[in-house]
Amino acid sequence: MTRPLPRSARRDAHDNRARILDAARAVFGEDGLGAPVREVARHAGVAPATLYRRFPTKRALIAEALTQQRRACHTAVRDALADPDPWHGFQSLIQRICELHAHSRDFADTVMTAFPEAADPTADRGGALPAVTELARRARASGRLRPDFVVDDLVLMLMAHQGVLGVPSAARPAASRRFAAYVIEAFRAPPGTGAPASLPPFPELRPSGSPGPS
The missing domain is CATH 1.10.10.60 (Homeodomain-like)
Structure with a gap:
């Protein structure tokens, strides 16, 4: 015993x-x-x-x-989806994701599933993915999100945002906010009836056999 x-x-x-x-x-x-x-x-x-x-x-x-990181990610997605204005909710999600990443380098690793089979952020991402997809659908339907946006564009955003982590820590929050503002403008549908400039095909970011962007 x-x-x-x-x-x-x-x-x-x-x-x-x-x-x-x-x-x-x-x-x-x-x-x-x-x-x-x-x-x-x-x-x-x-x-x-x-x-x-x-x-x-x-x-x-x-x-x-990384439990706390995953919870923060879920909270950001949940709050954005609950916003009655889908475009405002979409903007707030971009801003929050960039803010979380600016404060912690491992946030991007969590979102991009660097250790999917162990840390199990794949399951978390799978849980958040339908909510982000629905938020994007609503924002597109409102006419304010460009129609060719795909959810995996957020992964590209985080990959680009990684460069912000190279600036001095005191300047990092302001640099991250400016980056988020640029990204939001890139995702915004053009005013009036103008069509957005066409984008190149989305790159393959997953191993062969994994589901593509939705």
Whole structure:
């Protein structure tokens, strides 16, 4: 029969886990999901063996550490879809996504499913994708979103927004807001009856056999 851990040992284990998750968010937020686990352990002030006792794989660590990021993404999508003005909701989603990314490099990794099979952002993206698709449909129907917009254009947006993370951190929020404003104008349908300039075909961003943009 396994005896329960003493209260002090349980408290130490809980504290170690919290420090590891805080460190993972900080390290992944600054360096992205490619940062090594040993850097997370160093940042947390624990031995790598201690980290691996709590999280046997890097994927398990990512899945737990990015829970807050995934929730923030879902909240942004849900709030945008609830807006009675679909174009305003669409704009607010762009602004919020860029804001989240500007504060954390791993946000783009989460959205673009860098570790799909482990962190399981694929499932989150799958849950959010119908809502974003519906928001885009409503915004197109209002005549204010260009008709050739596809949801995967948001992935291209994040890939381009990655450059904003290279500016000094103090200037990053303002640079991100300016970038979002440019992107919104690019997605906006032209006024009157003018047709938007035609776009090149959407590039293949997924492995062969995966579903395409919708």
